[in-house]
Amino acid sequence: MNICRRNMYSKKFGRLMFGLCTRCSTSVVTAATISTSHRTAVRLTSVCKHRMHFLERRSQIGLEHARVRCSSQTTVDPNEVKRFQLLASKWWNEQGEFAALHSLNDLRVPFIRDNLLNAHGRGQPGKPLAELRILDVGCGGGLLTEPLGRLGACVLGIDPVADSIGIAEVHAWHDPDVRDNVRYRSITLEELSEKGGQGAGQFDAVVASEVVEHLAQLETFALCCNQVLKPGGSLFITTINKTRLSYALAIVAAEEVLHIVPRGTHDWDKFVCPVELERLLESHGFHVDSVRGMLYNPLSGAWKWTENTSVNYALHAVKLKEDTSPDDDDDPIVVVAQEKARRWYN
Ligand SMILES: C[S@@+](CC[C@H](N)C(=O)[O-])C[C@H]1O[C@@H](n2cnc3c(N)ncnc32)[C@H](O)[C@@H]1O
Structure with missing residues (x-):
């Protein structure tokens, strides 16, 4: 007891x-x-x-744990991959489904070039982007990859759609001005950026033009972009705002009435407004340098810059030199x- x-x-x-x-x-x-002043007294x-x-x-x-998250989550939406798989043979038809992307080069190529020249100074004459390494995420058939290569940059184009990569490779091979400067791989951004992967901290710039509105996850995209960029590197995004006007123009008018792009190309839920994108990037180690509106004229097929970002816009962000991970x-x-x-x- x-x-x-x-x-x-x-x-x-x-x-x-x-x-x-x-x-x-x-x-x-x-x-x-909570008490930083008494920290030393704490046992x-x-x-x-x-x-x-x-x-x-x-x-x-730094972003070690982010890398792990990068590789375990994916930006890939299988439905998007299927959709672009069906269009893979159409990339280089300037009057076809991707006509608006061909003419968008008139704005996006100078936008990328001039921002990179501001950051890095001038390269060789005729090859202003020589020595710079650019990653073109979601390169498709290489419509933007090629002109960047022609400016002298070493450009790696990646896309999850293997047939698009095949088309891009064949097209570049026929042009001696481009052939030596561009490479293509059918790989995802998250695979490329994995810990110890070939992409980590390698690039002076990442370009994702008309891509983020097709991704399954923006957070993983932002993490992986940070991962593959050198400190001070540039991220260029062009995409579609999430407004009523963008629904009316990019989906109803462009897809259903004028057939500028195939029906079902865009999902309004995946569009992102500039403020939201800025917030996301700034919480993933970027400083957003500029956001500019772009306007497409369906009659002339031409693009021009505008103050108004309510439909299409271009964004330039810079990776901060000192990394901070989002949760921390x-x-x-x-x-x-x-x-x-x-x-x-x-
Ligand atoms: C509208 S196209 C833009 C192509 C190219 N950037 C251009 O502007 O010419 C969208 C591209 O994103 C690609 N894509 C879809 N999901 C992707 C992902 N998770 N990661 C990278 N690219 C993706 C598609 O295969 C397609 O090539």
């Missing part, structure tokens, strides 16, 4: 002590989190130390750990 009671009390005492210790270690973390339990060390390591290795920004424990890690490693 006595032994039983002693056991009971010792268990109660044990639970009480365990509870106090647990609460104590929690309050240590909380104190460390960490071994559990806390372990967690802090983990977080410090995590902040040191808001996590006070990580902020503390980052500060501590900076003191240790500097």
Whole structure:
């Protein structure tokens, strides 16, 4: 009986002590989190130390965990791949389904060239983008990849649709001005950007023109773009705003009435407004440098720049030199750990 009671009390005492210790270690973390001025006075339990060390390591290795997420999630929507698979033979027909993309080069090529020249200065005469490495994500048949290669850049075009890549390769091979400067691969952005992959931190610029409105996931796209760019590298996006006017023009008029692009090419739910895209990019280590409206005239087939971004727009963002991963920004424990890690490693 006595032994039983002693056991009971010792268990109660044990639970009480365990509870106090647990609460104590929690309050240590909380104190460390909210009271930076008293941080040095805080004694960490071994559990806390372990967690802090983990977080410090995590902040040191930057987007390491983001890479893991990149490779485990995908930007690919299988329905989009099927849709573009059916159109793969049409890329180079200037009067066909992709006519508007051919003429869009009049705006997007100078937009990319001039922003890169501002950032990197002039290259060789006639080859202003020489020495620069550009990744063209969702390159299709290479309509934009080729002119960028002609400006002297080394351009890698990637697309999940293997038939489009085949068409792009054959087309580039016939042009000696382009052949040496462009390469194509049927691979996804997330595969290319995987940890230890060939794409990580390799590119001076990433271009995704008329692509983001076809992706399954924008967050993975933003993470992977950050991953493949060099610090200070440029991201160029052209896409469609999410407004009533864009529904009327890009879907009803362009697809259903004028048949400028095939019916079902666009899904309004996937359109993204500039503010939302800016917010997403800024939370993934980018600074948005400029956003410009573009206007298509279906009668002339020509594009022009406009102040109005309510239908089509182009965006230029720059990867910040010091990476911060999205989740870490808001996590006070990580902020503390980052500060501590900076003191240790500097
Ligand atoms: C409207 S086309 C634009 C092609 C090219 N960027 C141009 O402007 O000429 C959209 C392209 O995005 C590609 N695409 C679809 N899903 C993609 C993904 N998850 N990653 C990369 N490209 C994708 C399609 O195969 C297609 O080639």
